[in-house]
Amino acid sequence: MFSNTKRVYNFSPGPATLPTSVLEEVQKDFLNYQASGMSVIEMSHRSKVFLKIYEDAIASLRSLMSIPDRFDILFMTGGASTQFALAPLNLSAPGRQVSYINTGSWSKKAIEQAKLQGLSVNILASSEDKNFSYIPKDFNLAEDQDYLHITSNNTIFGTQYKKWPSPVLESEAKTKCPLVIDMSSDFLSRPILDWNNIALLYAGVQKNAGPAGLTIAIIAREYYDREKENTPSLFRYSTYAKNQSMYNTPPSFQIYMFLLVLKWIAEQGGLVKMAQHNEKKSELIF
Numbered sequence: 001m002f003s004n005t006k007r008v009y010n011f012s013p014g015p016a017t018l019p020t021s022v023l024e025e026v027q028k029d030f031l032n033y034q035a036s037g038m039s040v041i042e043m044s045h046r047s048k049v050f051l052k053i054y055e056d057a058i059a060s061l062r063s064l065m066s067i068p069d070r071f072d073i074l075f076m077t078g079g080a081s082t083q084f085a086l087a088p089l090n091l092s093a094p095g096r097q098v099s100y101i102n103t104g105s106w107s108k109k110a111i112e113q114a115k116l117q118g119l120s121v122n123i124l125a126s127s128e129d130k131n132f133s134y135i136p137k138d139f140n141l142a143e144d145q146d147y148l149h150i151t152s153n154n155t156i157f158g159t160q161y162k163k164w165p166s167p168v169l170e171s172e173a174k175t176k177c178p179l180v181i182d183m184s185s186d187f188l189s190r191p192i193l194d195w196n197n198i199a200l201l202y203a204g205v206q207k208n209a210g211p212a213g214l215t216i217a218i219i220a221r222e223y224y225d226r227e228k229e230n231t232p233s234l235f236r237y238s239t240y241a242k243n244q245s246m247y248n249t250p251p252s253f254q255i256y257m258f259l260l261v262l263k264w265i266a267e268q269g270g271l272v273k274m275a276q277h278n279e280k281k282s283e284l285i286f
């Protein structure tokens with residue numbers, strides 16, 4: 001296969017290279033998926049065959065990323081850029097306070113979307129003074145922040161959080177501030193070591209894990225009670241959770257390819273192995 005086509009090294013930040021074995025499997029099963037007599041792109045998302053793909057993808061992701069049971073895994077669309085708007089819409093409200101760390105152009109876009117919604121947005125720290133060449137470490141939170149948003153890897157500037165910040169709110173209870181994490185550009189490239197303070201983690205899959213069109217949101221269920229009554233159904237995380245991400249037609253072919261990539265990652269030894277492999281690659285390049 002691919003005998004006429006020379007595959008190239010793709011250094012693009014995304015969409016990025018997918019494993020050849022995955023592409024070959026897709027090609028092999030394209031016209032007739034597992035003797036169903038049809039392609040996955042033609043299949044009802046409510047069919048038994050597709051439901052199995054959906055369930056396997058959820059189970060594989062939960063296992064690979066060690067996602068605790070208190071989180072729902074949602075298959076959405078609209079890319080991380082839509083999450084920039086949905087996170088504040090669902091987790092905060094006009095007049096309330098949220099915090100952001102500004103580590104590059106994607107953080108800035110996330111900040112813009114929160115500001116548009118009339119939230120009081122604190123830029124807790126920024127690395128703009130040195131052209132986003134570092135991850136700021138020193139900051140304090142005020143009382144009563146609904147969440148702290150970070151970008152785990154800054155695609156254009158190449159800086160990455162090695163450990164999530166865990167700031168304590170300056171309220172009487174001194175609780176940890178819930179984190180909202182944009183993991184678009186290092187999703188599935190390393191294990192998540194600490195789920196404790198995460199409220200929401202999101203990523204488009206097109207950088208590492210499938211074709212563009214599928215966005216993953218992983219949300220702790222306790223945050224659904226922040227949703228507002230006037231939020232349209234399809235803009236609420238709980239709608240996806242209640243309907244197995246099928247309130248409307250999901251991006252089924254992308255979910256199928258995502259499952260194949262998840263299986264491939266598991267066969268390679270999982271996310272610890274992925275992280276080691278990625279470290280070696282980055283040493284070669286940088």
Ligand SMILES: Cc1ncc(COP(=O)(O)O)c(C=O)c1O
Nearest residue numbers: 079080081106155182184185204
């Ligand atoms: C860190 C980060 N966040 C968000 C985005 C935007 O993602 P999308 O194109 O899926 O909306 C990108 C895209 O490159 C990104 O690298």
